[in-house]
Amino acid sequence: MSATTTDRAVSPWTLRWRRFRNHRTGLASLFVLFLLLVFVLAASPVAHYLGVDPYETDLLSQYSPPSAQHPLGTDDAGRDELIRLMLGGQISLLVGLLATGVGSVIGLFIGVVAGYFGGRTDALLMRFTDGMIALPLLPLLIVLGALDLTKLGFSSEFAHSSAAGFWRVVIIIALVDWTSIARLTRAATMALRDRDYVRSARASGGGAGYVMRTHILPNVATPLIVAVTLTVGRVILFESVLSFLGFGIVVPTPSWGNMLNNAQELVTTAPALAIYPGLLIFITVIAVNFLGDGLQHAFDPRSER
Amino acid sequence: MTRFILRRVGQALIVLLVMSFVIYSLIGLMPGDPIDVMIASNPGATPEVVAHLRAIYGLDQPIMLRYWYWLVAALQGDFGFSRTHSQPVLEVLGPALLQTCKLMFASFILSVLLAFALGVAAALKPGGIIDNIVSLFAFAGISVPVFWLALVMILVFAVQLHWFPASGISTVGDGGFNDYLRHLVMPVTTLALANTGHFTRFVRAAMIETLRMDHVRTARAKGAGEGRIVMIHALRNAMIPVVTVMALSFGSLFSGALITETMFAQPGMGKMIYDAILGNDFNLALTGLLFATLVTLLSNLVADLAYGWLDPRISL
Numbered sequence: 001m002s003a004t005t006t007d008r009a010v011s012p013w014t015l016r017w018r019r020f021r022n023h024r025t026g027l028a029s030l031f032v033l034f035l036l037l038v039f040v041l042a043a044s045p046v047a048h049y050l051g052v053d054p055y056e057t058d059l060l061s062q063y064s065p066p067s068a069q070h071p072l073g074t075d076d077a078g079r080d081e082l083i084r085l086m087l088g089g090q091i092s093l094l095v096g097l098l099a100t101g102v103g104s105v106i107g108l109f110i111g112v113v114a115g116y117f118g119g120r121t122d123a124l125l126m127r128f129t130d131g132m133i134a135l136p137l138l139p140l141l142i143v144l145g146a147l148d149l150t151k152l153g154f155s156s157e158f159a160h161s162s163a164a165g166f167w168r169v170v171i172i173i174a175l176v177d178w179t180s181i182a183r184l185t186r187a188a189t190m191a192l193r194d195r196d197y198v199r200s201a202r203a204s205g206g207g208a209g210y211v212m213r214t215h216i217l218p219n220v221a222t223p224l225i226v227a228v229t230l231t232v233g234r235v236i237l238f239e240s241v242l243s244f245l246g247f248g249i250v251v252p253t254p255s256w257g258n259m260l261n262n263a264q265e266l267v268t269t270a271p272a273l274a275i276y277p278g279l280l281i282f283i284t285v286i287a288v289n290f291l292g293d294g295l296q297h298a299f300d301p302r303s304e305r
Numbered sequence: 306m307t308r309f310i311l312r313r314v315g316q317a318l319i320v321l322l323v324m325s326f327v328i329y330s331l332i333g334l335m336p337g338d339p340i341d342v343m344i345a346s347n348p349g350a351t352p353e354v355v356a357h358l359r360a361i362y363g364l365d366q367p368i369m370l371r372y373w374y375w376l377v378a379a380l381q382g383d384f385g386f387s388r389t390h391s392q393p394v395l396e397v398l399g400p401a402l403l404q405t406c407k408l409m410f411a412s413f414i415l416s417v418l419l420a421f422a423l424g425v426a427a428a429l430k431p432g433g434i435i436d437n438i439v440s441l442f443a444f445a446g447i448s449v450p451v452f453w454l455a456l457v458m459i460l461v462f463a464v465q466l467h468w469f470p471a472s473g474i475s476t477v478g479d480g481g482f483n484d485y486l487r488h489l490v491m492p493v494t495t496l497a498l499a500n501t502g503h504f505t506r507f508v509r510a511a512m513i514e515t516l517r518m519d520h521v522r523t524a525r526a527k528g529a530g531e532g533r534i535v536m537i538h539a540l541r542n543a544m545i546p547v548v549t550v551m552a553l554s555f556g557s558l559f560s561g562a563l564i565t566e567t568m569f570a571q572p573g574m575g576k577m578i579y580d581a582i583l584g585n586d587f588n589l590a591l592t593g594l595l596f597a598t599l600v601t602l603l604s605n606l607v608a609d610l611a612y613g614w615l616d617p618r619i620s621l
Contacts, residue, residue: 237448271464278453
């Protein structure tokens with residue numbers, strides 16, 4: 001930084017961006033994620049260009065090798081593999097972002113309430129959080145994924161729609177993956193709680209809800225960015241394994257996980273098809289994790305550059 | 306110390322009790338119920354018969370009452386009968402639990418050894434070539450979908466190279482020890498690789514922090530050899546947070562075991578729970594999930610105790 005030092009004050013965000021730019025893997029991941037986004041969004045233009053319908057099954061052209069019309073060949077139902085990878089990516093990324101969003105809201109709420117009120121409320125909520133962290137989450141997710149929505153009072157029509165399948169995955173993952181956000185929020189809230197400006201807001205008659213909204217939440221947001229990023233990666237992994245096991249996104253809607261449903265068959269008949277979806281999950285999640293690492297570096301005041 | 310242990314055991318019991326109710330309710334919300342399964346093979350069952358059966362089995366009673374009956378029976382060691390195995394649940398559960406413990410234990414040991422070797426090597430020169438390679442490996446371990454890793458292992462080592470069998474725990478007609486080991490190699494390696502990433506990052510971070518501490522500088526100033534500094538002065542202190550984190554990871558280790566067992570057709574708890582949920586075997590699924598929770602809670606308890614034992618400064 002020595003060469004660029006000027007007399008002007010540098011905003012924290014400029015400083016963070018500078019530090020992030022110097023984090024090679026972080027920057028590279030941002031680029032990879034951008035490419036992935038372009039790839040998944042290209043689904044309908046490419047489908048239109050190739051003239052293929054990704055939902056149309058054709059059992060006569062099962063597992064056909066790559067050709068001009070099907071650049072990556074076709075799957076077990078004769079559907080175009082490339083387009084389904086793109087569409088599946090849309091679903092997987094969307095689940096990743098939405099479930100992280102919902103989970104963050106839960107985590108923020110629990111964390112702020114526990115940190116702000118302290119005492120018994122804090123003890124109870126944190127024991128609950130600790131209990132959640134300790135649980136084997138995957139079996140729990142499988143049970144939640146197997147629930148019969150009609151028994152919860154939903155109409156049978158809704159329960160079997162693909163929208164319900166999608167939102168169910170988003171919600172159940174959010175229900176189990178909010179703990180790291182809750183703990184971070186709690187710690188940050190406790191540090192803020194006794195700052196003078198927060199005390200003064202309370203002394204001026206600000207209610208708990210008001211103080212939390214205006215003084216606590218905006219200030220805990222920044223340290224959460226890293227945790228939220230890492231959560232996206234974890235959520236994508238959860239979605240993929242749930243869909244793979246048949247309790248997440250279900251066909252005909254493709255997701256990177258459920259494209260490997262018949263993996264045992266793929267391994268012997270079409271090994272390439274067993275590789276693609278998993279490789280895309282792997283690349284996405286590792287890029288998200290490296291991005292989180294880069295952000296951590298950028299947000300850590302102890303980082304030198 | 307005794308008070309601390311008692312309090313933690315008490316907390317664990319409460320968590321277990323709450324979880325048993327949550328799981329019990331969730332299982333009740335799964336598609337179908339035992340009566341549906343019963344009448345599936347009997348198309349002549351009239352609605353009156355069905356209602357009568359529900360009444361006989363108590364399924365028309367409120368959930369709290371049913372849970373209470375279940376809890377009383379469970380506390381006496383009666384977890385019911387497994388539908389798909391036609392055996393008492395505990396008799397199905399025993400061998401599966403043993404199988405899973407073997408898999409988890411072997412993978413845990415392997416990944417701990419790998420993580421310490423890699424983490425310490427990386428921490429010796431942060432930012433160096435070894436550190437970068439280890440970091441890449443650790444990130445890959447965290448980011449890989451375990452089921453896909455298993456798939457790739459099967460593809461490469463079973464289908465292409467024919468080095469190891471792709472599934473099962475032994476070859477029919479060959480029950481030898483070597484055969485048994487050959488079947489364990491791929492599941493154990495897969496599960497271990499999936500955990501090594503997290504562990505390595507913790508070891509590396511803890512080692513870097515410890516190597517900067519005053520007592521390490523003092524040891525160096527007094528002329529202690531680098532090997533002694535790393536192994537005696539730094540590693541022992543770095544182990545404290547690492548051991549806790551490792552023991553707390555049993556929940557995710559179990560999740561990993563579920564996937565690994567399903568992929569490699571190992572008759573363990575994970576696969577048993579998965580099959581039980583798929584096959585509407587309610588008693589087995591319920592008990593399996595509870596035992597999985599119990600094992601995790603126990604390992605967390607051990608982690609707490611190990612923490613106090615490793616770090617004498619913490620008075621419990």
